[in-house]
């Protein structure tokens with residue numbers, strides 16, 4: 001069990017990549033605080049199913065772009081679980097368009113959720129990590145943050161920002177036994193990417209060295225490695241899970 005008895009916070013942990021990470025972590029012994037925006041039936045069901053692994057899994061409602069909500073949810077999680085060992089900043093959104101057509105709201109929402117949300121949540125937990133002299137942060141960036149992508153200026157900027165943030169946290173807190181790494185997924189099949197038609201996804205798959213689109217589990221396996229002790233000498237890294245898209 002790679003995460004036996006550990007407590008992990010996963011933003012956006014009820015669906016997509018975050019949910020796959022939650023399953024990997026639960027299967028490896030972690031108790032989970034999952035953050036989502038809604039107390040929906042679907043989110044409650046996701047928590048119930050994860051609880052059937054025998055772990056303590058709880059749902060917390062919080063909009064990560066709201067700094068006050070983030071501070072209070074972090075306090076609530078720390079009070080409920082007593083400690084947090086791993087933070088996965090996974091919550092993210094897209095509002096795609098070519099630059100002149102991006103509204104101010106499209107720009108602000110994406111930067112606020114993806115980048116500021118990551119900064120707010122990390123800031124909210126880092127003090128407890130320092131106090132307990134350990135902590136592990138895994139940020140979900142994107143290959144788009146490394147290579148750019150037409151129609152995703154706001155998103156690419158937010159994901160590139162996460163990389164600078166990750167490296168800074170790694171430098172600021174490495175001496176306190178706190179690690180911080182980023183994952184840069186390529187094209188992963190989730191609701192976020194569901195808008196593309198089958199012929200479009202087939203075309204993308206054909207261009208990839210591994211010849212297929214990614215699955216949430218492909219990302220979750222790396223998240224587990226980074227969250228566990230097998231990666232103990234790795235910090236400040238950005239690791240791609242992209243089927244070779246960037247090569």
Ligand code: NDP
Nearest residue numbers: 012016017036037038063064091092142185187188190192
């Ligand atoms: P999904 O759209 O499937 O899930 C997004 C999750 O984020 C949901 O659980 C959602 O919660 C949560 N979320 C969204 N906004 C907020 C908010 N303001 N506060 C709290 N939680 C929020 O996305 P994916 O699983 O595809 O993506 C997960 C991460 O991976 C994102 O950061 C994305 O940018 C990144 N990524 C995805 C890629 C892909 O191809 N899919 C590629 C590269 C990176 P709720 O259910 O309440 O809405």
